[in-house]
Amino acid sequence: MEYRKLKDQDQDGDTNEEDVESLRGKAISGVSLKPLAAFGVSSSDRSKWKRKTIVTFALTILTSSQAILIVWSKRAGKYEYSVTTANFMVETLKCALSLAALARIWKTEGVTEDNRLSTTLNEVIVYPIPAFLYLIKNLLQYYIFAYVNAPGYQILKNLNIISTGVLYRIILKRELSEIQWAAFVLLCAGCTTAQLNSNSDRVLETPVQGWIMAIVMALLSGFAGVYTEAIMKKRPSRNINVQNFWLYIFGMIFNAIAIVIQDFDAVANKGFFHGYSLITTLMILNHALSGIAVSMVMKYADNIVKVYSTSVAMLLTAVVSVFLFRFHLSLAFFLGSTVVSVSVYLHSIGKPRR
Amino acid sequence: MEYRKLKDQDQDGDTNEEDVESLRGKAISGVSLKPLAAFGVSSSDRSKWKRKTIVTFALTILTSSQAILIVWSKRAGKYEYSVTTANFMVETLKCALSLAALARIWKTEGVTEDNRLSTTLNEVIVYPIPAFLYLIKNLLQYYIFAYVNAPGYQILKNLNIISTGVLYRIILKRELSEIQWAAFVLLCAGCTTAQLNSNSDRVLETPVQGWIMAIVMALLSGFAGVYTEAIMKKRPSRNINVQNFWLYIFGMIFNAIAIVIQDFDAVANKGFFHGYSLITTLMILNHALSGIAVSMVMKYADNIVKVYSTSVAMLLTAVVSVFLFRFHLSLAFFLGSTVVSVSVYLHSIGKPRR
Numbered sequence: 001m002e003y004r005k006l007k008d009q010d011q012d013g014d015t016n017e018e019d020v021e022s023l024r025g026k027a028i029s030g031v032s033l034k035p036l037a038a039f040g041v042s043s044s045d046r047s048k049w050k051r052k053t054i055v056t057f058a059l060t061i062l063t064s065s066q067a068i069l070i071v072w073s074k075r076a077g078k079y080e081y082s083v084t085t086a087n088f089m090v091e092t093l094k095c096a097l098s099l100a101a102l103a104r105i106w107k108t109e110g111v112t113e114d115n116r117l118s119t120t121l122n123e124v125i126v127y128p129i130p131a132f133l134y135l136i137k138n139l140l141q142y143y144i145f146a147y148v149n150a151p152g153y154q155i156l157k158n159l160n161i162i163s164t165g166v167l168y169r170i171i172l173k174r175e176l177s178e179i180q181w182a183a184f185v186l187l188c189a190g191c192t193t194a195q196l197n198s199n200s201d202r203v204l205e206t207p208v209q210g211w212i213m214a215i216v217m218a219l220l221s222g223f224a225g226v227y228t229e230a231i232m233k234k235r236p237s238r239n240i241n242v243q244n245f246w247l248y249i250f251g252m253i254f255n256a257i258a259i260v261i262q263d264f265d266a267v268a269n270k271g272f273f274h275g276y277s278l279i280t281t282l283m284i285l286n287h288a289l290s291g292i293a294v295s296m297v298m299k300y301a302d303n304i305v306k307v308y309s310t311s312v313a314m315l316l317t318a319v320v321s322v323f324l325f326r327f328h329l330s331l332a333f334f335l336g337s338t339v340v341s342v343s344v345y346l347h348s349i350g351k352p353r354r
Numbered sequence: 355m356e357y358r359k360l361k362d363q364d365q366d367g368d369t370n371e372e373d374v375e376s377l378r379g380k381a382i383s384g385v386s387l388k389p390l391a392a393f394g395v396s397s398s399d400r401s402k403w404k405r406k407t408i409v410t411f412a413l414t415i416l417t418s419s420q421a422i423l424i425v426w427s428k429r430a431g432k433y434e435y436s437v438t439t440a441n442f443m444v445e446t447l448k449c450a451l452s453l454a455a456l457a458r459i460w461k462t463e464g465v466t467e468d469n470r471l472s473t474t475l476n477e478v479i480v481y482p483i484p485a486f487l488y489l490i491k492n493l494l495q496y497y498i499f500a501y502v503n504a505p506g507y508q509i510l511k512n513l514n515i516i517s518t519g520v521l522y523r524i525i526l527k528r529e530l531s532e533i534q535w536a537a538f539v540l541l542c543a544g545c546t547t548a549q550l551n552s553n554s555d556r557v558l559e560t561p562v563q564g565w566i567m568a569i570v571m572a573l574l575s576g577f578a579g580v581y582t583e584a585i586m587k588k589r590p591s592r593n594i595n596v597q598n599f600w601l602y603i604f605g606m607i608f609n610a611i612a613i614v615i616q617d618f619d620a621v622a623n624k625g626f627f628h629g630y631s632l633i634t635t636l637m638i639l640n641h642a643l644s645g646i647a648v649s650m651v652m653k654y655a656d657n658i659v660k661v662y663s664t665s666v667a668m669l670l671t672a673v674v675s676v677f678l679f680r681f682h683l684s685l686a687f688f689l690g691s692t693v694v695s696v697s698v699y700l701h702s703i704g705k706p707r708r
Contacts, residue, residue: 155685178703179533179700179703182696182699182700185692185696186540186693186696189689189692189693189696190693192685192689193547193686193689193690193693196550196685196686196689198552200685200686201682201684201685201686203685204683204684204685329558330555330558331509331546331550331554331555331557331558332547332550332554332555332686335543335546335547335550336547338539338543339540339543339544339547339693342536342539342540342543345536346533346536346700349532349533
């Protein structure tokens, strides 16, 4: 359970990044761009498209390996570490990575208006909001289990897909075509289908309070994601490492508060790093990198891409688990995967006409 | 089981019709056509569209009530009538209804080139083919149960959807847009999802022989459907009642052969109508009318419409059963229905551009 909680929190949309510039450089030099040029795609469009593809791919792989680490850790036995300290470490690591990337950029490019760390109140005032929304969502998470069991909650979490789409449309005012809306409904249905098991029908017995909480949590999560995207895109030329640094500073603060409220005794008696193992360290590292990938997707792509990326990662995880852990795939999984695949296809061909 | 077998055979695509002309007349007089006229739709297009809608609607309702009769009959206890005689009665009734409709037309319009019953060898030679294909398919049906159980077979029957789409494209050379193909894959996945239950995963253990037989049966069923459409549409002006008459005459012959092969002893000892009850009669009547509706869909719409119509009927049946028989709908049913609904929507907006 602890591992899952950690995963949920991070996967839903925290943020920060490594060195985008160096990543971009590698990708462009490694692949021939002639075919795109033939279609009259400009150099700038090409480079944007490349960057978007790379960050999406990175997020998919990192999210998928996150889930595999969770399965692995469950098989290895339960480690009694404190989840709040692990979350704090994830935020700290993301902060450190952002600073390291910034230091490198300052060395090569010098300090400019866009990459200086100092900020104005006007710029920084919005940064605590996503972290605050996640705090409320995580608090609600404890109460929803009075109405729904854990597998049922995993199923209800697919409502995030719909809430993200709706809030993306309403708040960011971005357009989705009819076909893309249909694809989004399919993504939600397909992901849920892929997770069906013999006990799933119990979700239908969820009392109305459970449904309301699930919907509120989906809205909070969707709103946090959309808000993060709005922050990242508000100043397109602002260096992403600076934006991440401030986002994660508030993540650290909110998680420190959570340690004090929830785990103060355990940390005081057993120590901050009590129960940490190799796999805990690997999971923290993975969560930090995933968080950075989410941040990059928010800046260079959007919430819709993020939702598709994490959904495909869920399917990828199941397939990899067949080989790693001899998992059996259900018929429901195959059907759900088919629906998700068609959804990805429809999303890509259904771009709104301009 | 018997009821189900009867249902399967008929639902897969037999044929005949009542009085289309009178149906059409009623429909057009009953509804204002002004809104369509405003969009520049011609009178002939309008009437075709009306007719298509009516026959599709009729097929959906008849197929749905067919399934409800099956559930009802199962609840009422098992009737030991012979399935082959019931099938024969269905064909006979359809033949009789075709002749009655024809008689009425002869009275009002006189005998013309298009509605005379006499035919040429060249016209009639193709009519036995669908009935023959169904005969082979029904024979195979007995063997497939060596590899798959009955609920598993219900799941595998959804392969019909894909085979119909593929053969429709290859044999009738009719075009489906990319979106419509995607919708068709979704229809198959959605129908299968809606039928999932806790034992469905056993289908995945089907041996390769079972899969091959299921695919062959799907191709036979799809081929029979597509072939029927080709026959009905080859002579557009030929009266549908004449076409149906000849189609069903061969249906009667092939079912008579089936009685001799499979149920000769039972019929000889217990009588032809042994075990018939009110519900058996209602089911025969319903199957005959459904067969006629299928025929009309083949002539005035196409196999794709038929597949959508029977799929939606399956969902409708489940919903009606909640009220009639206090059925519980599963989460899988809701997810499958969502996918099927999106598929219907995508099919309608995804018409190929001309």
